[in-house]
Structure formats: structure tokens, C-alpha cells
Amino acid sequence: VMIMAIESSCDETSVAIVKNGKHILSNIISSQIDLHKKFGGVVPEIASRKHIENIDPVITEALEEANVAIKDVDAIAVTYGPGLVGALLVGLAEAKAIAFASKKPLIGIHHIEGHISANYIEGDFKPPFICMVVSGGHTHLVHVRDYGKYEILGKTRDDAAGEAFDKVARAIGLGYPGGPKIDKIAKQGNEDAIDFPRSYLDNGSYDFSFSGVKSAVLNYINQCRMKEQEINVPDIAASFQNSVVEVIVNKTIKAAKELKLNKVALAGGVAANSKLREEMEIACKKEKITLHYPSPVYCTDNAAMIGVAAYYEYINGVRHDMDLNAIPNLKLSDRF
Ligand code: ATP
Numbered sequence: 001v002m003i004m005a006i007e008s009s010c011d012e013t014s015v016a017i018v019k020n021g022k023h024i025l026s027n028i029i030s031s032q033i034d035l036h037k038k039f040g041g042v043v044p045e046i047a048s049r050k051h052i053e054n055i056d057p058v059i060t061e062a063l064e065e066a067n068v069a070i071k072d073v074d075a076i077a078v079t080y081g082p083g084l085v086g087a088l089l090v091g092l093a094e095a096k097a098i099a100f101a102s103k104k105p106l107i108g109i110h111h112i113e114g115h116i117s118a119n120y121i122e123g124d125f126k127p128p129f130i131c132m133v134v135s136g137g138h139t140h141l142v143h144v145r146d147y148g149k150y151e152i153l154g155k156t157r158d159d160a161a162g163e164a165f166d167k168v169a170r171a172i173g174l175g176y177p178g179g180p181k182i183d184k185i186a187k188q189g190n191e192d193a194i195d196f197p198r199s200y201l202d203n204g205s206y207d208f209s210f211s212g213v214k215s216a217v218l219n220y221i222n223q224c225r226m227k228e229q230e231i232n233v234p235d236i237a238a239s240f241q242n243s244v245v246e247v248i249v250n251k252t253i254k255a256a257k258e259l260k261l262n263k264v265a266l267a268g269g270v271a272a273n274s275k276l277r278e279e280m281e282i283a284c285k286k287e288k289i290t291l292h293y294p295s296p297v298y299c300t301d302n303a304a305m306i307g308v309a310a311y312y313e314y315i316n317g318v319r320h321d322m323d324l325n326a327i328p329n330l331k332l333s334d335r336f
């Protein structure tokens, strides 16, 4: 089964050709980071316009690199939510046009199901498992019962993990996108330098809250400024990262143990974080849990993960009509 997948939910225009939900024949990612950098974040209107410019060349490149023609493709998959509505619409309109013109089936994919499915690309990782989804807009602890069968155990009550990284990075002057920059500079800092709060919420909850630690960082910086103390960016980055990672690791391990599942996966952009990978690795080893996470390129937004998710939808007979619309606030539970 050959699938062409399109992803345009945020600021990456990406097209992939995926064979049998496993072999990534191409995965072209055109990132708009440089364009949005000077604004300190993604500007939706600019993102939509850039997707329109990028989409056709990216499709051509994906087909050429895979050495595949549209006639060899079995289905056209596309992210239809969640994301920026204007950005989603560009990919969706393109996917519908190609599907209609080439008489191929259209398959709409939930972006987060894509992030989770990135774990099926490398190695031989299969459900059931506990998946910790940590991305720019989501922090969900998910029980993946089977392909396409999910149960949400908990989620963030305020900021997403990636959002917290990005906001803290901006506050300490690291710029956009903040996650990778905090990851890098934290390596030079002392993670025990500042005792930022860890929020576990009520006993036994699988929910998360990152607004407290974010505020604590902002307060700390303001206090330094008032006392005319030096702001040690590596120490702040390392201490902040440490407190976020600790909560994520502990809640994930707790879920795996309570559900008696010896398999854990990470998904989403923050899954690329080296400290999170390292600490989760240590914790899983201790509990004899198998840990899996995608290579960094499959953690952040890409179309390959959408093509992998679409393969399992395709073999389950899922097809969408031409009236499929973009749903900016599509919930995990709407799909699952
Ligand atoms: P969502 O998937 O929830 O709709 P998104 O698509 O914008 O949001 P992703 O592309 O999955 O998010 O991930 C981007 C996020 O990952 C950003 O917040 C970014 O800062 C963060 N991120 C990327 N690399 C790292 C890293 N090494 N350490 C920490 N955070 C990272």
C-alpha cells in the first residue's frame, strides 16, 4: 500500500511517500522557522500564505525523491486537525484536489495520531503501550490499546510542555523555537541550581500543569533583575528542564506500572529533548520497561508520521468524503 501524506497544520509544509506504513520513501519538510523567528512565534496568516507557495514544489520533490508517480499511490492522506485553520486548509484543499483528479481515496488524519504513529517507523515497536505525547500544543498521556485504539489517561490543564519550553526560552532571551535552544544550553548549566516547582496535582492524577513552573521562572527572572543579580541562563534552562522532565517521567512510569504495560513510547516535538530521553531511559531500565522514541526528525512535525497513521486507517477501511473540513480544535477524544 502506497500512501502520499500531506501535513500543513502549523509552520511545516511536509509531504511524504510511505509504503506499507513502514518504509519512508521520501519525507520532504519545508520549515518556515526563519520566517516566523523575527515575530517570536508562528504568525498564522504568514504561515498559510507560505504553505500555498510551498505545497506544489514540496509534492513534486517528494514524488521525485521516492521515484513514484501519483498513479502508483493508493490513497492521499492529510492532516485535518488540530492546528491553525488557514494552514490546515491549504493541505486539505490540495489533498482533495489530487484525490479527486486522480480518483484516489482521501484519508483525513488526526495530527496527534500521526505523532504517536511515528513510533512505528523505526524498529519493531507495536501496541499495546503507554505513549507520552509532548508537543507544542499537547501533553497527553495515552494508553495505545491497538492501532487506532486509544484511551486518554491524562492531559495538561493549562500549558502544553512545548509551549512551556517556548515561553521560558523567550523569557530568558533564547528566541524561537525555544525547545531545542533550552535543550542545548541546559547542557552547560546546573540542573539543581534553582528549585523550580514540580506540579503533580492531586494524588494519583495523570493530568499535568506547567503554568506554575513557567510563572516561577518568570518570577525568578524578575527578582534577579530587581536585585540586580546576574541571570544565569544555562542554570535556569537546566533547572526548568529538570523539573518538567521529572514530572513527565514519573507520571509515565506510574501509568505503565498501574496498567501493567511494559512498553512506553514518547511522541511529539518535546520527545526530541535529550534530557527527557535520557531520564526516561534510566527510569524504564530500572522498571524493566521497553522504551521507544522516534528519531528527532520524526518527533517534530513531518508528513511521514501522517502516512504511517493513514496506513492503519486505510487497511481498516477508513475513507473520507470531499466534504471533509479542517477542524482547528479537533480533540483526541473526537477521533478516538
Ligand atoms: P501539536 O503537535 O501539539 O499540534 P506542534 O505541531 O506545533 O504542536 P511539534 O512540532 O510536535 O508541535 O513540536 C514542536 C514543539 O517541540 C515546540 O514547542 C518546540 O519547542 C518543542 N521541541 C522541539 N525540539 C525540542 C527539544 N529538543 N527539547 C524541548 N522541546 C523541543
Ligand code: MG
Binding pocket: 010, 011, 012, 301
Ligand atoms: Mg513547527
Ligand code: FE
Binding pocket: 111, 115, 135, 136, 268, 269, 300, 301
Ligand atoms: Fe505537531
